Amino acid sequence: MSTSRTGARSSRPRPSTTLLVVLVLMTAYTLVPLAYLVVNSSKTSGDFFSTFGLSFGSSFELFANIGHVFSYDQGIYGRWFANTLLYVVAGGGGSAIISLLAGYGIAKYAFRGRTALFAVILGAVAIPGTALAIPTFLLFSKVGLTTTPLSVIVPSLVNPFGLYLMWVYSRDAVPTELLEAARIDGSSELRTFAQVSLRLLAPGFVTVVLLSIVATWNNYFLPLIMLSDPKWYPLTVGLSQWNAQSTGTNAQPIQNLVLTGSLLMIIPIVAAFLFLQRYWQSGLAAGSVKQ
Amino acid sequence: MSPIPATRPRASAVRSRAENRTGWGFVAPFAVAFLVAIVAPIAYAIYLSLYRQDFFGNQTFVGLSNYVRALSDPSLWGGLGRIVAYIVIQVPTMMALALVAALAIDSGRLRGWRFFRLTLFLPYAVPGVVAVIIWGFVYGPRFGLVGSVNTLLGTTLDPLSPRWIIVAISIIATWEWAGYNMLVYYSALRTVPTELYEAAAIDGAGAMRTMFSVKLPALRGAIVITLIFSIIGSVQLFNEPNLLKPIAPNAITSDFTPTLYAYTLSFAGRQYSYAATVAIVMGIVTAVIAYIVQLRGHREAMR
Numbered sequence: 001m002s003t004s005r006t007g008a009r010s011s012r013p014r015p016s017t018t019l020l021v022v023l024v025l026m027t028a029y030t031l032v033p034l035a036y037l038v039v040n041s042s043k044t045s046g047d048f049f050s051t052f053g054l055s056f057g058s059s060f061e062l063f064a065n066i067g068h069v070f071s072y073d074q075g076i077y078g079r080w081f082a083n084t085l086l087y088v089v090a091g092g093g094g095s096a097i098i099s100l101l102a103g104y105g106i107a108k109y110a111f112r113g114r115t116a117l118f119a120v121i122l123g124a125v126a127i128p129g130t131a132l133a134i135p136t137f138l139l140f141s142k143v144g145l146t147t148t149p150l151s152v153i154v155p156s157l158v159n160p161f162g163l164y165l166m167w168v169y170s171r172d173a174v175p176t177e178l179l180e181a182a183r184i185d186g187s188s189e190l191r192t193f194a195q196v197s198l199r200l201l202a203p204g205f206v207t208v209v210l211l212s213i214v215a216t217w218n219n220y221f222l223p224l225i226m227l228s229d230p231k232w233y234p235l236t237v238g239l240s241q242w243n244a245q246s247t248g249t250n251a252q253p254i255q256n257l258v259l260t261g262s263l264l265m266i267i268p269i270v271a272a273f274l275f276l277q278r279y280w281q282s283g284l285a286a287g288s289v290k291q
Numbered sequence: 292m293s294p295i296p297a298t299r300p301r302a303s304a305v306r307s308r309a310e311n312r313t314g315w316g317f318v319a320p321f322a323v324a325f326l327v328a329i330v331a332p333i334a335y336a337i338y339l340s341l342y343r344q345d346f347f348g349n350q351t352f353v354g355l356s357n358y359v360r361a362l363s364d365p366s367l368w369g370g371l372g373r374i375v376a377y378i379v380i381q382v383p384t385m386m387a388l389a390l391v392a393a394l395a396i397d398s399g400r401l402r403g404w405r406f407f408r409l410t411l412f413l414p415y416a417v418p419g420v421v422a423v424i425i426w427g428f429v430y431g432p433r434f435g436l437v438g439s440v441n442t443l444l445g446t447t448l449d450p451l452s453p454r455w456i457i458v459a460i461s462i463i464a465t466w467e468w469a470g471y472n473m474l475v476y477y478s479a480l481r482t483v484p485t486e487l488y489e490a491a492a493i494d495g496a497g498a499m500r501t502m503f504s505v506k507l508p509a510l511r512g513a514i515v516i517t518l519i520f521s522i523i524g525s526v527q528l529f530n531e532p533n534l535l536k537p538i539a540p541n542a543i544t545s546d547f548t549p550t551l552y553a554y555t556l557s558f559a560g561r562q563y564s565y566a567a568t569v570a571i572v573m574g575i576v577t578a579v580i581a582y583i584v585q586l587r588g589h590r591e592a593m594r
Contacts, residue, residue, distance in 0.1 A: 013399050013400045015401065015402045016398070016400040016401065019395045019400055019401045020401060022391060022395065023407045023411075026392060026407075026411060026469075027411065029466065030411055030466065031410065032429075032436075033422075033425045033426060033429055034413070034414075034417075034425075036425065036428065036429055037425050037428075048434070049434055052439045052443070053436035054436065054439070098320045098324060099321065101318070101320060101321065102317060102318045102320070102322070105313075105314050105315075105316070105317025106317075108314075109311075109313055109314030109317065110307075110310060111310055111311045111312075111314025111315055111318075114314065117318065117322070121321075121325065124329055126523070126581055127578075128523055128527045128574060129527070130529055130550050131527060131550070131570050131574040131577065132329065132332060132333070132570075132574070134336075134567070135332035135333060135335060135336030135567055135570055136332040137557065138336065138339060138557070138563055138567055139331055139332045139335040142335070154324070154327060154328055157324040158321070158325050158328045163321060189313045193317075214416070217418065218418040218419055220418075220420045220530055221529060221530070225554070225557075225558070235418075236418055236420040237420075239420060239421065240424070240534055243424050243534065243537070247538050255428070255434075258424060259425075259428065262421045262425060265418060266416070266417055269416050270413065270417075272416075273416045274409075277409075
């Protein structure tokens with residue numbers, strides 16, 4: 001079992017069949033639910049109930065189902081999609097920009113109160129988001145902010161972990177001497193930031209943007225408690241509403257819409273992940289050395 | 292360098308005032324959002340938790356009596372008990388799977404490791420809501436995949452029964468998060484310097500020995516971090532039970548987890564003061580657990 005194969009990187013170690021079998025099993029666990037989703041998005045309601053879960057139905061109805069998803073209930077799905085984009089751009093994008101500015105400010109300017117402020121913000125990383133959401137709802141409903149898109153966007157703006165990542169990145173990627181040189185040349189601080197620092201910060205910023213996009217795209221609890229008008233729902237809340245309608249006592253036969261709608265919601269984010277692999281990996285690496 | 296040394300202190304005072312202004316300028320948007328979305332809600336929740344609302348919405352100051360009520364509330368304790376059972380089942384399972392996968396992918400002995408790394412991470416990109424919806428269909432004992440299997444084999448499996456529901460939720464959460472944790476471990480393994488492996492090989496250490504003496508110690512920090520995040524996430528458990536509730540009404544009650552309970556209190560019960568109290572208690576419980584785990588993790592690392 002333990003022959004000295006750890007000269008590792010120089011001599012190629014023998015591939016292990018045991019490892020392969022274990023990983024194939026784990027891959028099956030990972031892929032079966034996704035395969036189920038794809039297969040059943042292509043079935044009619046009738047076939048959904050009458051055929052085996054992992055085999056295709058008598059006809060391939062994926063495109064008909066997609067059409068149905070967008071036309072059901074006066075095209076509300078398209079509206080939810082647009083709302084989700086709004087929350088992602090305004091909430092997620094806004095949060096990334098705010099984190100970028102603040103992380104840079106804390107890393108590069110020794111202003112008064114900096115240490116205390118940083119300590120408070122880092123402490124907030126550990127505040128459980130769900131436990132915070134109910135107090136936020138209570139406060140926002142007191143001041144009449146609930147049921148508006150702002151009630152979803154404003155809480156999404158604060159991302160202490162994003163600030164932490166941008167602080168690490170600013171500290172390491174922007175040399176202070178460069179800022180001094182720009183100052184001597186008479187460049188204003190804002191201009192230095194926009195023309196010198198921003199370019200150096202870009203890779204770290206993309207990572208934070210990506211993490212913010214995922215967080216707001218997947219956000220469920222906050223919009224669930226804040227919003228009451230389906231017109232403002234994001235996809236997560238809308239789909240869960242459809243899902244609840246498709247079960248229970250007076251259920252509507254819209255399982256195929258729930259499944260196809262879910263599939264459509266996954267595709268953009270999986271595509272984003274595949275194309276931007278490099279960036280989320282560096283973000284994860286930063287997270288893992290946080291200790 | 293400067294011809295008139297006397298002006299220097301004044302210049303630096305001006306500089307530091309400018310630095311103050313610029314620094315706060317950069318931080319201001321975050322600070323404002325932080326006040327509005329974190330500090331103010333917490334302060335308001337603490338304020339609310341000290342009052343009681345009567346039927347007409349009048350507030351009366353009641354001191355700590357909401358907290359006294361919470362401490363003896365069977366719904367809250369029952370929910371916490373289920374969370375503990377869930378943590379005991381889910382967290383070690385998920386971390387073990389993630390560790391095995393990370394070590395396998397890093398071992399250099401796995402064919403197609405790039406494929407496995409990408410595939411196992413895939414569920415992280417699936418929104419939690421969608422993940423639970425899919426698994427809800429998979430679990431359906433009559434219409435879903437489990438139903439298909441039951442028809443095929445003549446069995447009566449029901450993952451959504453009260454007996455199996457915590458296991459069923461654990462399987463969903465493990466599916467969602469194992470790949471993410473795997474990547475965190477994998478990133479940590481990548482930071483081990485090659486010389487360390489070479490030294491171990493020269494000392495005659497085998498694959499197992501290298502794993503226990505070099506790789507696992509290198510993973511300690513990552514393991515503590517993921518343990519803390521997993522526990523914090525588990526204590527807040529909400530999405531899975533809330534979304535499975537319509538198809539598992541017998542197994543999932545409205546006080547199944549503390550967060551679900553707080554949600555029910557504020558929306559169905561309109562007991563805002565008490566909902567705020569439950570949220571605060573849960574926040575404190577989470578912070579205490581995270582603190583203990585972190586402390587223990589540090590102590591282990593010192594040893």
